[in-house]
Amino acid sequence: MSRYQLKEAHELVVDGKRYLFGVSTGAILGMDAPAARVVDFLKNRPGVSVQELAAHLESEGETGGTQEALEELVALEVVGSGGAGEWRGEGAEEPKGKGKIASLSACTPAPSHPCTSSSQPRLPFPVRSLVCHIARDCNLRCAYCYAEGGSYGQERALMDPEMTCRSVDFLLRHSGGNRRISFTFFGGEPLLNPQALRAAVQYGRAQEERWGKEIDFSLTTNATLLSEETVRFLSENRIGVTVSLDGPAAINDRMRTYPDGRGSYQSVLPQVRLLLDHHRTRPVAARVTVTRGVGDLGEIFGHLRGLGFSQVGFCPVSTRDARYALSLEDLSSFLEQLCHLAWRCISVRVPEAKGLQEPSFQGLESLEWAGKDLPASDSHPTRSGYNPEEAAGRPLPLSNLANLLRELHRGERRPYPCGAGLGLLGVGVDGEIYPCHRFAGSPDLSLGRIEQGLDLGRQTAFFQRVHSTKRAEKCLECWIRYLCAGGCYFESYVRHGDPFAPNLDYCRWLAEWIEEGLRLYVALAENRPGILMGLLED
Amino acid sequence: MKHVKAINLRAQALEARAKGELPDIYALQMQLPMSCSTVFDPGWEVDGMFGLAGLCQPMENDLYGCSADCWWPAQVPDELVNYPGWSDQCSAAVRDWQKIKFIQGGP
Ligand code: SF4
Ligand code: SF4
Numbered sequence: 262m263s264r265y266q267l268k269e270a271h272e273l274v275v276d277g278k279r280y281l282f283g284v285s286t287g288a289i290l291g292m293d294a295p296a297a298r299v300v301d302f303l304k305n306r307p308g309v310s311v312q313e314l315a316a317h318l319e320s321e322g323e324t325g326g327t328q329e330a331l332e333e334l335v336a337l338e339v340v341g342s343g344g345a346g347e348w349r350g351e352g353a354e355e356p357k358g359k360g361k362i363a364s365l366s367a368c369t370p371a372p373s374h375p376c377t378s379s380s381q382p383r384l385p386f387p388v389r390s391l392v393c394h395i396a397r398d399c400n401l402r403c404a405y406c407y408a409e410g411g412s413y414g415q416e417r418a419l420m421d422p423e424m425t426c427r428s429v430d431f432l433l434r435h436s437g438g439n440r441r442i443s444f445t446f447f448g449g450e451p452l453l454n455p456q457a458l459r460a461a462v463q464y465g466r467a468q469e470e471r472w473g474k475e476i477d478f479s480l481t482t483n484a485t486l487l488s489e490e491t492v493r494f495l496s497e498n499r500i501g502v503t504v505s506l507d508g509p510a511a512i513n514d515r516m517r518t519y520p521d522g523r524g525s526y527q528s529v530l531p532q533v534r535l536l537l538d539h540h541r542t543r544p545v546a547a548r549v550t551v552t553r554g555v556g557d558l559g560e561i562f563g564h565l566r567g568l569g570f571s572q573v574g575f576c577p578v579s580t581r582d583a584r585y586a587l588s589l590e591d592l593s594s595f596l597e598q599l600c601h602l603a604w605r606c607i608s609v610r611v612p613e614a615k616g617l618q619e620p621s622f623q624g625l626e627s628l629e630w631a632g633k634d635l636p637a638s639d640s641h642p643t644r645s646g647y648n649p650e651e652a653a654g655r656p657l658p659l660s661n662l663a664n665l666l667r668e669l670h671r672g673e674r675r676p677y678p679c680g681a682g683l684g685l686l687g688v689g690v691d692g693e694i695y696p697c698h699r700f701a702g703s704p705d706l707s708l709g710r711i712e713q714g715l716d717l718g719r720q721t722a723f724f725q726r727v728h729s730t731k732r733a734e735k736c737l738e739c740w741i742r743y744l745c746a747g748g749c750y751f752e753s754y755v756r757h758g759d760p761f762a763p764n765l766d767y768c769r770w771l772a773e774w775i776e777e778g779l780r781l782y783v784a785l786a787e788n789r790p791g792i793l794m795g796l797l798e799d
Numbered sequence: 800m801k802h803v804k805a806i807n808l809r810a811q812a813l814e815a816r817a818k819g820e821l822p823d824i825y826a827l828q829m830q831l832p833m834s835c836s837t838v839f840d841p842g843w844e845v846d847g848m849f850g851l852a853g854l855c856q857p858m859e860n861d862l863y864g865c866s867a868d869c870w871w872p873a874q875v876p877d878e879l880v881n882y883p884g885w886s887d888q889c890s891a892a893v894r895d896w897q898k899i900k901f902i903q904g905g906p
Contacts, residue, residue: 263884280806288810296802330802336817337803337810342884672809786806 263342264308265331267300270339271740273776275783282779284740286338287672289783295326299334382683382724384717387437389684392698393428395420395457396449397690401483401525404516405552405578405585407755411449413689413702419453420690422460424711428688429465431711433472443477447687447698452486462498481505481548483517485525487532492539499542504533504570506547508561516552516585537569544571546660551595552578552585558598559605566658574660575599577767579699579755592770600777603662607781607796657796665778670797674743678764681750682708682723686715696723696760699751706760726761736763741775 269284279297281290292300302317303309311328318327334340397418399411411417429444436442444465446458458480465476479501495502506529507513514524537545547570549561558575565573577595580586587595657663679685679697687698692711700706708723709716727750736742748764748771756766785793805814 283810286809286813287807288813289806290810291804291806293802293804326802333800333803333817336800337805337813339803670807672807672812783806 264310265303265314265335265340265342266306266308267303268339268341269740273779273783275780275787278787280779280783281339282740283338285674285743287674287743288337289669289672289779289786290337290339291783291787293326293330295323296330296334298323299327299330300339303340384720385435385437385715386683387439388432388435388442388686389439389680390443390445391428391432391686391688392445392447393420393425393461393688394447394449394690394698394701395425395451395461396453397701398453399448399450399483400453400485400519401450402518402520403550404518405550405580405582407579407699408449408702410520415702418690420457420692422454422457424690424692425457425461426464427692427711429461429468429476431688431714432476433465433468433474435715436474440473441475441477443479445698446478446480448481450483450486451480452482452491455491459494462494462500466498477501479503483525484529484532484536487536489535489539492536495536496540496542501543501546502536502540503546503548504536505550506533506565507549508556509564512556512561516550533568544656546570546572546574549573549575550578551575551587551591553583553587553591555587555591555594555598558595558602562602562659570658572656572658572660572663579752581756592767596770596773599661599774602659603777603781606657606659606662607785656798661774662778662781663796665775666782666793667797668744669775669778669782670793675746677727678746678748678750682720682727696750700754700760703754729761735765735768739768739772741772744775745771 271282271284273280273282279292281292281300282288283290298318298321299314302314311331314331315327331340335342394413397412397415397420399406399408402410432442432444444461446461448454451458462478465478469476478498480495481503482505484504484506494500505517506526507515507517510524510526513526513529517525519525547565547568549565551558562573575595577587577592578585657666677683681700682696685697686708687695687701688711689695689701693701693704693707694709694711694715695701695703695706696708706723707716708719736745736747739745745768748767750760752766753762753764754760756764782793785796800814805811
């Protein structure tokens with residue numbers, strides 16, 4: 262006789278219907294009434310037999326579909342089953358968090374662990390993206406810059422074009438089976454070093470065929486130094502461009518200034534126009550850094566979209582400096598506005614959704630949040646009668662949302678927060694390799710040099726520390742742990758002085774944002790799957 | 800399925816597997832590392848002390864990664880064909896690993 266119990270899941274209600282997000286599977290499932298009844302009965306019960314389940318539902322006057330629903334829940338890994346002979350209930354331990362059930366204890370003794378392999382990811386690991394600092398210098402002095410005026414706290418310097426070509430070579434050599442690889446020009450302001458940019462692109466394009474690989478070049482710039490000629494080069498070579506710009510002049514110029522304190526907006530505008538008008542081969546994105554006070558995200562978004570950026574992404578500033586860092590209220594307002602913006606993006610695309618009740622938040626009472634379940638609200642009723650033509654094939658203009666929906670669609674599960682140190686590496690102007698671009702100038706975290714290659718010992722040590730420290734008790738209980746995996750190493754470094762500390766500062770924020778994404782995803786998938794597919798396209 | 804609806808790709812892949820169809824392997828696998836938000840399936844692991852206490856995601860991912868989604872002949876019973884309920888009592892591997900069943904002999 263099999264005994265059943267619920268596996269870990271996060272529950273939500275959209276348009277009066279109940280859904281589950283499988284914490285470890287990443288599967289999103291809708292339940293009808295019989296399935297929901299089974300789930301409800303299994304909650305708080307550590308191991309239930311079919312007979313018990315049937316008896317209970319019968320006593321409630323519900324019988325139809327129970328057995329079938331149970332089988333489906335088992336097949337989709339929401340409910341687990343075990344043979345009764347092998348299991349002994351341990352009494353109803355209080356479950357931790359919604360949808361989570363205290364487990365049974367096996368009669369069998371604890372097995373000795375079969376594994377003797379090391380805890381390390383298998384190295385060398387094929388590199389997919391290389392982010393290269395071609396300039397450790399910048400012509401702006403944005404107040405919040407984590408790179409301290411583009412210099413990363415070191416002497417200002419440009420990368421030798423030969424070193425840039427070697428870096429391209431490094432990427433080609435270390436990319437293993439990856440056929441599409443990406444090389445990003447970063448800084449400082451990379452356009453302070455146009456020689457290196459041109460040399461690397463020419464070299465890379467010439468090597469692609471020989472290696473049978475395709476290099477996706479991209480550039481992150483403040484746009485101040487763009488010329489007609491540069492834009493033509495970027496367009497001709499299909500170089501993806503992201504412009505750092507914080508919105509209209511009044512907002513942008515509070516932080517993004519020249520060394521003499523002048524705001525940068527006015528001088529950037531003509532270049533941005535030039536870029537948007539003449540870069541024909543790739544969409545151009547804007548990246549907004551959100552700082553203390555937050556401002557009006559809708560206004561910023563509208564302004565940048567109005568200029569012609571095809572995507573706008575918002576990112577909170579990385580700093581502990583209280584003048585710029587987001588306070589608790591700021592984070593709350595940021596989240597609220599981002600969610601509203603997300604709904605707006607969808608409702609613009611899907612006109613009938615305009616009257617949709619927008620998300621409402623009570624605010625975040627605490628930054629640290631260990632992933633306790635949030636009350637499932639039902640604030641977003643079904644929207645019907647969308648016009649599929651309206652939307653098909655046009656990607657979402659809010660990159661935060663586009664990325665989240667894509668992750669939820671695939672049911673992504675990530676064992677590490679990002680590819681830093683594995684598939685993604687950063688290179689400093691001097692050819693020093695770092696776990697990612699943002700660590701440039703932190704010599705203790707160097708992973709080798711472009712000329713000599715990766716130092717496997719250091720890479721191993723990096724992941725030893727990731728494994729021994731990054732995962733907090735809190736993460737073990739957290740329903741978004743397979744999407745977050747402890748958070749950005751660099752954020753932890755900035756906030757706690759230790760890249761390996763779990764980044765518990767944004768837990769609550771992140772969980773609410775993902776919850777909102779789930780809601781949107783489910784609403785679209787259920788009502789207008791065609792539109793959703795169009796939005797997910799790149 | 801009649802009572803539970805698979806909404807996203809992952810759920811659809813689980814459903815395909817349950818029906819005995821060949822699931823979309825990509826949808827079941829961990830995604831390959833890319834850019835700032837890369838993912839990676841590191842294989843069976845223990846922590847620095849050869850235990851499990853220091854692990855969070857990798858252990859659980861690997862455990863189920865090896866046994867269920869993309870079965871390969873590791874030290875883990877395969878859930879796909881021979882041992883479907885093998886890890887059912889163990890929803891959080893780090894905490895509940897003692898509760899994983901033994902498999903004796905061959906299938
Ligand atoms: S750091 Fe991430 S995984 Fe860990 S508890 Fe916070 S949100 Fe969850
Ligand atoms: S450590 Fe942070 S900044 Fe670096 S790649 Fe990872 S998420 Fe991105």
